[in-house]
Amino acid sequence: MDLMKTLVASTAICAASAASAVELEVTHWWTSGGEAAAVAEFAKAFNETEHTWVDGAIAGSGGTARPIIISRILGGDPMHATQLNHGRQAEELVEAGLMLDLTDVAEAEGWADVVNPVRLLDACTLDGRVYCVPVNIHSPQWLWLSHDAFEKAGLDVPSDWFQFVDAAPALKEAGVVPLAMGQQSWQTNLAFGAIMVAVGGTDLYVDILTNKNADAAASAEMTKVFEAFAAARLLSEGSNVQDWNQATNLVITGKAGGQIHGDWAQGEFQVANQVAGEDYTCLPGLGVNEIIATGGDAFYFPKTDDPEITAAQKELASLMISKEVQVAFNLKKGSLPIRGDVDLSAANDCMKKGLAILAAGNVLPDGVNSFSADTDGQINDLMVEFWNDTSITVEDAQARYADIIANAD
Amino acid sequence: MAVTDAGPATEVAKRPSRLFKNLASKIAAVPMVLVALVIFVGCTIWTIYHSFTRSRLLPAPEKWVGLDNYERLWGENRWLISIENLAIYGFCSLTLSLTIGFVLAALLDRKIRFENTIRTIILYPFALSFVVTGLAWQWILNPQLGLQNVVRSWGWESFAFDPLNNAEIVIFGILIAGIWQGSGFVMVLLLAGMRGIDEDIWKASRVEGIPAWKTYIFIVIPMMRPVFVTAIVIIASGIIKVYDLVVAQTSGGPGIASEVPAKYVIEKMFFSQNLGLGFAASTMMLLSVLVVLIPWAYLEFGGKKNG
């Protein structure tokens, strides 16, 4: 990997502080098959410098990892780098001066020019300073369909959400659960967001997420979204799984017809050696609108007093955003790279679809970046309750939703 | 308290400072006093104070918002369901643990054979964590792979036992696992208490011809009050804190049907990053504990101070 070495050497930081070898502890919650393989790419690249990557994976989800990350930062014993959803979530830690300022690296490498969409870098920026490295783009609004399952039911693979709903009774008859859905609340909320874009349209979506327009949340268009969501919940009966990748596995094995999930599900299909277009089909925007929201993951670097560690942290930051690592990482993760200037010819069908949409600029803001974790949590709670309790009416749910949006921050 | 200067005393000893009397014992009590004051009282006050603030990801003592967090808390469906679940779980868990523990203890007390083996079998789940307990029972109660499937494969096709995916009874699915884990310890406590009861009581009741079950209910149980108190403290403190079990078994689902307050607190604090709301919820939990505990503590410790 000579190329890597040159690349690293060319960065301003490395030149500045010919750092001696240190160990960097990196915390993240990427532990599923595809995720772990992707992290390994980071580690591999970093270990090829003189430094060492100490992996601090915490399985579960951000909820398990977050108290650990935050208490260690608060306690003055931080890890050296950590995954956090960027945007609103880490704001307070940055404001408290606990995070390393990466502005010099960002300016030296011209991140502002290479990161696409630039909103991802904005999410890392507070008062003009850059505090995190975006590493990938994730879009939640995808429908994943199992060819096996539709074959069993003797149907063609649908090309959008509405066809999928029409096909559901036949799938049921064939003993296939139409829609796989994990029990965790964020998964139901994700599905809601996807249906909202597909059924309600992008204007409605933007109006609610960006403008937090409670009137829009109470509108008749939104009622349609809730009705569609209410109909969808009837399709998931019998999918009693917890984790998203278990739900994805139902699709992979043909036990379920489809799953509404983010593009990271791609990684699971890949690990299972499935080929897009042959074994499964992916429909961005649920096949209705060719549009995706761009959320993603980012890495933050807690401040330390040790200049050697600070140097190594900056080195890791620049490594994570470098072209080579971006390609290697995102191919494994199934997500899109955050820079438009990389060659992704190795990408599969689904990724290419995503890249094309991204290149066309058909992007939407993501819920995580728009709402505070608190509001997001409230919507999660509402959606999972609504999804699982069919006695809640559409009107009732919509009223509560509008209420949350009215008080959102 | 002055020293009385009396009689033909050759000397009058000055009372040494009370502070240094038995100094070693006072030093030894320092950890307890520190834990009680700094951790339990101090942190509780800290928590209560911050429940009135708009603390989000980090504690923000300067952002005072009054009762806002409490208003929101009691307006949330999920909190109400959590409270209701805790009440159901708490009541059932307490009564069932005590009943099962007592019945088992009474059976083992009948001088049976294999007592040691049976006792070990009943007690061993206590060695396992709630996470393990939750996983094992999630697995057994899994409708596709577990009990339901097995009974159906024996030919009882209509058999339905799927508590973890039925919002109406999911809390009882958790209860099954909770009882499994904790009742053995209750049994051991009560058995120990039973063994401590004077043999003569049994002789007396035999002479008077009182049936065994009546002796247990009317004579043995009242005599075992201290043991029951210990057992109740241990069970109840576990009930309030029930979290891992729910997370491992159902993650609060289906929907929000098996949510509990401790889980609400933790998720509001760490998932939703709304520390203020989480603190408000934990203050409410604390308040309910106080309402139950204060009368008990008064009866238990206030009455026999000089006894």
Added chain:
Amino acid sequence: MADATTNAVTEARGPKPRRVFSSTNIIIYGTLLVVCLYYLLPLYVMIVTSLKGMPEIRLGNIFSPPVEVTFQPWVKAWSEACTGINWDGLSRGFWNSVQILVPSVIVSIAVASVSGYALVNWRFKGSEAFFTILIFGAFIPYQVMIYPIVIILRDTGGFIGDVTGTNFRLMGSIWGLVIVHTIFGMPILTLLFRNYFTSVPEELFKAARVDGAGFWGIYFKIMLPMSLPIFVVAMILQVTGIWNDFLFGVIYTKPETYPMTVQLNNIVNSVQGVKEYNVNMAATLLTGLVPLTIYFISGRLFVRGIAAGAVKG
């Protein structure tokens, strides 16, 4: 017994005949058998599942014994299962757990037993009030305390470091973890020790004072040797609690020193495509092995210890 009265003189002599299959016995042993099955079922399922291969598990019957016994899941759980990019299973966590366990158990029991002893024999003004507060403390969910304790440990550790001129820290060091386990073990343990020491005759304590033994003399030479049963109880409770702890272990340690439970969580919650139930069960059993062994070995002592005084209010 009605027939016995008719021929009382000839029949009712000597010891009462013992009937092995009396209805009472059948009910008692029958009930106990059912109860034992209920308690053993999960353990059985875990063991059986951990010995099956994945194809067999998919076939469905979780109660059927394995057709083909395989120890592969155990090997995998111990040394191969992975989290993130680490592929070394539980083996590493085992020793980490031992290193956390030993000092935590010793310190927490030492502090609680001394506190209980001071509460009973060396009362001071307000000692009962402190004890009541401790008992209230048993009802506070740990998670609520995480942030304030983090801050306290940070500042205390930093203070000690400043005073001693070293870069001593409590956060992130094993002593921080020991302190946390001591704090949260304190309510129940102090209750146990207090109740036990209350049952020791007061005259013994008086005699020792006349004999010139002080606070520590009486504790070490009189109370400690008398209290073996309750120490066994405390030890078993603490070993179980600390070994099974996940929350504090993960917050107060670093990846190299993660205890076994953290790695168990990582293995169980890291799904590589299909959930490998057999590996999960094996990992679960491996993690539970230490407390389980302790229970199976010293269960009798545990029961005796509780009977020896833990039950007195």
Added chain:
Amino acid sequence: MGNTTTHADIEFEMPAASKQSVSVSVKDLDLRFGSLQVLKNLNLDIHEGEFLVLLGSSGCGKSTLLNCIAGLLEISDGQIFIKGRNVTWEEPSERGIGMVFQSYALYPQMTVEGNMSFGLKNAGLPKSEISERVSRASEILQIEPLMKRKPAALSGGQRQRVAIGRALVRDVDVFLFDEPLSNLDAKLRADLRVELKQLHQRIENTMIYVTHDQVEAMTLADRIAIMKDGIIQQLASPDEIYSKPANLYVADFIGSPAMNLLKGVVANGTFTAHGVSVPLSGYDFEKPFEGPAWFGIRPEHVAIGDAANASDTQLTVKAEVVDPLGSDTLVMARLSDERFWLRISGQSKVKIGDELKIGFSAVDASLFDQSTEIRL
């Protein structure tokens, strides 16, 4: 001889026969638990080599007083001197005392030898000295064969002997006994009582002994302090306590069966109760008195039959209950509507319903003021 006491203040005069220096002195002792006053302004001097018994019913404060002297209870006010040294705030072990408890309080995990040497080890004595003292004490108490045993392997009597030995080895001036014989059965109790008495005669240390058993008190004590409600009612020799009780409480407490008490009036040198009249010419009044009073006479001071002829007062009563005890027989009759006990010879054949001629004299009696209950 000794002095009588009043509620208000207590003064003592050294008995002429044993005029010795004071060993233990308690001055103005107060003990309060919160608002509860357990010991009130208590004064007590105990002479060197004296065997003092604190006697009273349970809850009278006798054990509490002993614990205060031992330093096991922190007093609220007052002072305590042992051997002329003010020990009020000293640790129990520094006071020069040895103590024996009702429940023996042997350290269960130590051998007999370990029990006896524990205090000496704490005091930091050299090994040779410890073993010498232990063997001397074990010889005195004849417990040498038990030295390697643990307390659990000993009988009750043996345990108490070890407990005494533990106090003995301390080589102290004052021994404190807290109901040491109460946990033993009757036979053993009598045996050990004798041994204790012999022990005292042999080592001649000061001993303070708490009991509720008046036989123990009468047989062992040089002086007895009878306590009630935290106050010493009377401090005197057993003989004086028995024959000249200082107040109604003491009179009623000492003696079995208790002193016969008649309620009446003293006027013109005569005590008059319902149906009884006793001339008081032979009675040694403390000071002249007239008014309502109690007249007390012990059962054995009542003469029966012909012997009654010599008495000042003679009456006839009917036997209602007859309790033969072997050596003598107790007879209950009724006089002035009160129960009236008589002690007669074990040989006499009295049956229920028999008419008995009895007589008694004021010289053997005790009179108490009805209002103050103090001896007249």
